Every structure is written in structure tokens, then in C-alpha cells.
Amino acid sequence: MDWQGQKLAEQLMQILLVGFAVIAFGIGYTIGSFQMMLLIYAGGVLLTTLITVPNWPFFNRHPLKWLDPIEAERHPKPQPSVVTATSKKTKTSSKSHQK
Amino acid sequence: MHSFGYRANAVLTFAVTILAVICTIASISDNFNSASPTAEVQVSNINWFQKQPNGDDVVGLTLNISADLQSLFTWNTKQVFVFLAAEYETQQNSLNQVSLWDGIIPAKEHAKFVIQTTNKYHFTDQGSNLRGKEFNLTLHWHVMPKTGKMSADKIVMTGYRLPDRYR
Numbered sequence: 001m002d003w004q005g006q007k008l009a010e011q012l013m014q015i016l017l018v019g020f021a022v023i024a025f026g027i028g029y030t031i032g033s034f035q036m037m038l039l040i041y042a043g044g045v046l047l048t049t050l051i052t053v054p055n056w057p058f059f060n061r062h063p064l065k066w067l068d069p070i071e072a073e074r075h076p077k078p079q080p081s082v083v084t085a086t087s088k089k090t091k092t093s094s095k096s097h098q099k
Numbered sequence: 100m101h102s103f104g105y106r107a108n109a110v111l112t113f114a115v116t117i118l119a120v121i122c123t124i125a126s127i128s129d130n131f132n133s134a135s136p137t138a139e140v141q142v143s144n145i146n147w148f149q150k151q152p153n154g155d156d157v158v159g160l161t162l163n164i165s166a167d168l169q170s171l172f173t174w175n176t177k178q179v180f181v182f183l184a185a186e187y188e189t190q191q192n193s194l195n196q197v198s199l200w201d202g203i204i205p206a207k208e209h210a211k212f213v214i215q216t217t218n219k220y221h222f223t224d225q226g227s228n229l230r231g232k233e234f235n236l237t238l239h240w241h242v243m244p245k246t247g248k249m250s251a252d253k254i255v256m257t258g259y260r261l262p263d264r265y266r
Contacts, residue, residue, distance in 0.1 A: 006100040013110055021117045029128065032174040034245050045114045053106045084120070 005059025013052040020044025109208075125175050126247030130246050132173045136165040138238040138254045140183065146217065148229070156229035156263060158222040162200065164238075165213040171242055172207035179204040180241045185222055186255075187234035199221050231263040 001009065020041055028037025067075075146159040164183060165241050171179055182201035189195055199218040204210050239253040 001101065009106060010100045010109070013106070017113055017117055023123050024265060025121050025124065029174065034125065034174055034240070037121070038124070041118065045110070046177075048114070049107070051112050053103060055103065075142065 001055050001059045002062045002064060004062040007059055009052045009059055016044065016048040016051065020048070122211075122246040124246065127245060129173050129175050129179070129247060132170075134170045134252075136163070136166065136168045136171055136240070136254065138168075138256070140164050140236045140238070140256055142236075143215070143260055145262060145266070147264060148264075150227055151223075154227055156224045156227045158218075158229060160199070160222060161215065162218065163215050164200065165212070166238060168204060168210040168230050168240060169207050171240065172210055173243045173244075175246060177209075177243045177245045178206075179210065180243065182239050184223045184237050184239060185234050185259075187228075187232050189226065189228045191226070195224065196237075197224075201246055203225075229261050230265070232261045234259050234261065 021044070022038045024040035028034060037051065051075060100109065109168065140162040142160055143163050144161040146161060147160050149156070151157055162183070168179060168181065168183070180201070180203055183199050185195075185199055186220045187195050198220050199222055201214055206211075236256045236259055237253050238256070239251065241251045242251055243249055
């Protein structure tokens with residue numbers, strides 16, 4: 001999963017869970033059934049898990065472009081321009097070398 | 100969100116947090132329900148009224164209990180426990196409570212009922228204070244919600260009197 005995919009997965013998870021909670025509470029309160037609320041919410045959690053937990057292809061549409069080894073040898077010290085090219089993901093950049 | 104385990108953990112913890120929030124809101128929504136229960140009890144017969152060998156008075160009654168507790172039920176109510184207590188005053192104690200009958204109401208459909216019953220539990224006084232005693236019959240109930248705090252209330256019915264003599 002690439003950086004954009006991780007951000008998308010987190011946002012999807014939060015929006016889907018809150019959305020299902022609102023729907024479940026609304027329906028449960030309207031028809032007066034606590035059980036129905038829990039069932040709808042459980043279904044929502046299951047669906048959210050299926051959508052956001054596996055590493056689906058649409059989370060991998062923005063692969064990182066690493067420099068060629070030859071290019072890296074030519075510039076032994078990372079240049080500031082290389083850093084800024086990926087700097088918009090600075091929030092999670094501490095893990096960048098794991099992927 | 101970089102690994103399968105991390106995402107699974109995030110979904111689980113966030114889902115449980117939201118579950119706690121909706122349960123809290125469900126509990127709060129109970130406050131919008133205004134309950135107006137009614138109850139009426141008649142003592143249709145004093146079956147027996149004796150002094151036990153140990154000196155305690157004991158009474159057997161036939162009770163006619165009718166109650167409508169449907170308004171106590173909301174979508175967040177699991178069950179209602181209801182019991183009928185005889186309450187009276189003696190010289191030693193300002194309040195004596197003797198439970199005569201109880202029941203569990205599992206659903207709103209059963210919350211309106213009329214039953215004729217003898218007292219399920221002994222109406223015994225610790226002493227011999229019951230002859231000619233004025234007493235109240237109080238219908239207590241405890242509402243047990245699915246989530247949230249239990250609540251209790253009661254209806255006091257006055258003007259009952261035991262006979263002056265054993266029979």
C-alpha cells in the first residue's frame with residue numbers, strides 16, 4: 001500500500017464507520033429496535049473491514065519512484081531537491097524506508 | 100496504516116469507540132420518555148391470619164393486581180422487575196416492608212396485566228403487630244435498560260387494613 005493509499009484507507013475507515021453508526025442509530029431509534037441498530041452497525045463494521053483492511057489494488061495507484069542505483073551513486077549524498085519531491089507525505093515519512 | 104495488522108487494529112478500536120458512543124446516546128435518549136404508569140391493587144380476601152408458635156403474625160391474602168407499566172418501556176429497555184410490598188409502621192420501626200409478590204416483565208406487550216394471586220411470599224411481621232394494622236401496598240419497579248443506568252420508582256396505594264382478630 002502506497003502513501004496515498006494509506007491516507008485513503010484511513011479516511012475511508014473513519015467516514016464509513018461514522019456513517020454506518022449514524023444510519024444504524026437513526027433506523028434503530030425510528031423503528032424502536034436496539035437489536036436492529038446493532039445488526040446494522042455490525043454489518044457496517046464488517047463491510048468497512050473488508051474495504052479498508054486488505055491491500056486492494058486501488059490503494060496502490062501511486063507507487064513511489066525510487067532513483068536508479070546508478071543515479072544514486074552519482075549523488076552519494078541525497079540532494080534537497082530529491083527530498084522535496086516526496087515531501088508532501090512528510091507526516092508519515094518516518095516509515096518511508098519500510099516500504 | 101502501512102500493514103494489514105495495523106489497519107485491522109485501527110478498524111477494531113475505532114469501531115468499538117463508536118459503539119460506546121452510540122450506546123451512550125441510546126442511554127441518553129431514554130430521558131425523552133415520560134413514563135406515566137398506573138397500578139391498582141385490591142385485597143379480595145384475607146385467607147388466614149394467625150399467630151405463629153414463635154409469636155410472629157402471619158397473613159395469607161388474595162390480591163387482585165392490575166397495572167399498566169407500558170410507558171416504562173423504551174427501545175432501550177431490557178426488562179422491568181416489579182414487586183408489591185406491604186408497608187406499615189410499628190412502634191419499633193417507622194417503616195416495615197414485606198414483599199408479597201414480584202415478577203419480571205420481559206417485554207412491553209406483557210406490561211399491562213391483571214392478575215389474581217395469593218401472596219407469593221409470607222406476609223409475616225416480626226412480632227404481633229398486625230391486628231387491626233393500617234398498611235400501604237406499594238408497587239415498586241426497577242427498570243433495567245440495555246445500556247445505561249438502572250432506575251427505580253414506585254406507586255404507593257393507601258387505605259388497607261387488617262382484621263382485628265386472628266382467623
